[in-house]
Amino acid sequence: MTLLFLPIDIQVKNISFKRTDNLKKVPAQIFQPAWWDSAILDSASLNYFSDIIQQLPYDKISIVMHKFQNGPVGSHLDVYPNMKIDPMELANINDNEPCGYRLVLNGKDDVLEIFDGVNWLTPKLPSVPCCYLINSTRLRHRVKDDPGREVLYFRGIINKDRNQELIEKSLKVYKDHAVYSK
């Protein structure tokens, strides 16, 4: 069985992040343009989220995207071999799955839908805001329309030991929310 989805037990509180126009918008051809209005966090914005980033198991962050949902998000994988990604980073992700960390800043707790290999399921987040983990290379997922949904997407070089520790810690709290492949 492969772990596909798990809420993550980190401290997330008092977030009042406001996107500014000086953040670089993600070009339309690169990242799911129809579904999300995405911008890449700059160093000042990364600094705003440093308390959260420090709790995540990255040796190096390569990108954090701030995303507003435009409408229903169709079925997709977040990371796939022929996307624009450093081959070393892709290998690191493949070595450490599940390792796709996402943070729902605003939105509903029951609009993410995930495919376990047989059925589409609707995992429930324990709260919002909430960090969760998905298998970014294997978990096919989609999101129901959730106007105003606001998410952070993290990617980078994963520290294997810290990733395992955070998963084990989170499983103790959220094992009933965990979803595995069939």
Ligand SMILES: [Fe+2]
């Ligand atoms: Fe996704």
